Amino acid sequence: MFAYIFVIILGLCYCNTENSQLSLDRPRLYGPSEGLEKKAVDFRCELPNHPVNQSILYQLFRNDDREDVLGVYSSLGGEVATFPRMIKRVHEGDLVCVVSVQNNTEVNPTVSQTHSFKVIVPVKGAAIVHSGPTEINEGNKLELRCQLQDGTHVSYNWLLNGKLISPSPVHLVEDNRFMISGVTSEDSGSYRCMAVNIFNKTKVFTSNSSEVHINVKESVSEPDISFTVLKEGYQNYSAMVTCQSMRGAPPITFSLYNTMGLVSNVTTAERHANFKIPLIMDRLMGTFHCQANNSANTASSQHLPIKVVPVGGPVEMHYNYDMAENYAVIGLRFYCKAATGSHPHVKWYLNSTVLLRERGSFYYVFNQLPDQSVLLLSVRSDSAGTYHCEVSDSFDNSTAISSKRLYLDKEVLNRIPMFVQAVVFGCFAVMVLMVTSCCIIGVIYRRREYGEQSLLSLEMVKGVAAYEDDLSLSLYSEGNDELKIREDEFDQASDASLSEWHI
Structure with a gap:
């Protein structure tokens, strides 16, 4: 029993050894990433640790189609498999290399990682397709399509009148389509599409379409x-x-x-x-x-x-002035306006000579309002004189109405007006009068105050004198009484002495 089990174990170990000897590593596929159609390209597939004395089959597929074999290679000595191919469009996609042991189905095939490959077909035969009319109204949509006879991996450029059109929210470029959501007059012109593809970053293929002229009819503006x-x-x-x-x-x-x-x-x-x-x-x-x-x-x-009112008087002319930093008048603005008139025409005069031009050496005339004219005047020596204006109907100048005449020159403008002088002088006189009145009132008040003080002092002096007299008299009376008493006393003493003496 033990011997039977030992034989079985040895057999299993032998089988595992045989299978492990025939296991295949993952192959590696490499080659160019792009190729031109109808040009030869070599793809290579390498299997690490090639089994000894085993014939290995290499096959080239597109990863999404394992039924269509693109290339086959058989190797016994472990060399790198090469697949020379004349490039067709079917070769584009993710390629894989599948390796397997020939005549041994017990060993599972292994697959390489994918290798991306592009087939470049040079562009040719570009043409613009436009189904709508070539004349469109402003604001409408425009759509053009660039159609090719052949070409792969193509990018498109659109040109208007020979200048490249940059994509924007209004100008949209999607693949081979060019769209304008709302055309304007600036979108009128000749359109052309240019198809481009590039091989190996060095070789450029282009195809230019013929021009298509688009006329955008400009919308009429509010009249x-x-x-x-x-x-x-x-x-x-x-x-x-x-x-x-x-x-x-x-x-x-x-x-x-x-x-x-x-x-x-x-x-x-x-x-x-x-x-x-x-x-x-x-x-x-x-x-x-x-x-x-x-x-x-x-x-x-x-x-x-529509109503027309003829010009009627009176015609008024007045002015404002501009002053410099030294308060000298340097500019005037004359205004002329008639009382009535819907279509007035104003003429300005200097010393009875009409100022014909709108701009002169020292003046400028313009209409500020439909019924008012303005004369801008620079105050100079040659601008001195008498000014007035005349207003007439623009369609009939036979009945012109004139304003009053006004003489102005630099000295007159910078002279202080009589009214201002009178006001200044009056204010000064009032101020002097007020000061004088205050002084007089002050003097009178001081005198009256000092007079009352003098009378009071005099009465006080008199009172003091009377008081002193009364005081003196009283003192004198008291002294006499005292003297009399003393005399009496003295007499009495003398009498006593005498009596004593006689004794």
């Missing part, structure tokens, strides 16, 4: 509405209404409306149009607005009431 007055003969007036858009692709159709409806319309290649309507002075002719349309969009102007 401005205004009018001027025309005088045609005696007391015959018309209003020339102008509608004008600052932008927009022509042709543009302008339409004029009032509260009653459409007045007139016109289609023009310009960005403005004029409409003539009859006009009566001092009467509201209605409220008008205009519309502009160029098929891209329609825009409307603000509403404009």
Whole structure:
């Protein structure tokens, strides 16, 4: 029994030894990471610790397709297996090398790690595909696609008028597509796509498409509405209404409306149009607005009431001045305005000579408000003189109204006005009078105070003198009495002495 068990153990050890001798290590696959189509490339597969006297089969596969054998190599001596291949597109992907022992199915095959491989097919035949019209309205979407006849691993560049377009939130580039979410007039021009792929970081293949011209029709902007007055003969007036858009692709159709409806319309290649309507002075002719349309969009102007009031007086002219650090007047601003008038025209005069130009050597004229004109004047020796302004209707200058005339020069402007002088002198006189009055009142008060003090002192002196006299008299009376007493005493003593003497 023991011998039987020992034989079995020896047999198992022998089998394990045989199997361990035929175990295969993991092979290593290496080669280029990319190759050009129809060019030869060598892949190599190396098996560490090649079994002795064993024929090893090397096979090259794509990892995702183990049915299609890309290369086969058989080795008995342990050399590195080589797979020379003429590159096809089927070779792209993750490649693996599988090794196994030939004619021995008991040994499991081993697989190498994956080796990534790219097949570069040079680009060619680039062309832009655009299904929509080549003229589109502003704000619409534009989509272009770059189509190739052939090419792999391609990057795309888009050019407008020969300049590279940078991707942005508005200009999107996704693979071979170029999109603009909302076109503007700046997107008009010739588009071209350029397809590029690179082999081995050194060889660049490019294919440029032909240009496709895209015309973006600019939307018309909100028109401005205004009018001027025309005088045609005696007391015959018309209003020339102008509608004008600052932008927009022509042709543009302008339409004029009032509260009653459409007045007139016109289609023009310009960005403005004029409409003539009859006009009566001092009467509201209605409220008008205009519309502009160029098929891209329609825009409307603000509403404009049309009423013309002729110029009427009086005409007032006044001025403000600017001073330097030394308080000298260096500049003036004259203002001229008529009491009434919707379309005034102002002329400025110096010494009865009209200042024709808007800008002169020492002056500048501009209209601050529709009904007011301003003359800026630099105070110099040549700007001295008499100034006035005249206001007339811009459409009829036959009845001009003049303002009062005002003489100004540098000395007059910097002279202290009489009113200011009178105020200053009056204030000074009042101040002197107040000081003098205070002094007089003070003197009178002091005298009165000192007078009362003198009378009181005199009475006090008199009282003191009377008191002293009374005191003297009383003292004198007391002395006499005392003297009399002493005399009596003396007489009595003498009598006693005498009596004593006679005894």
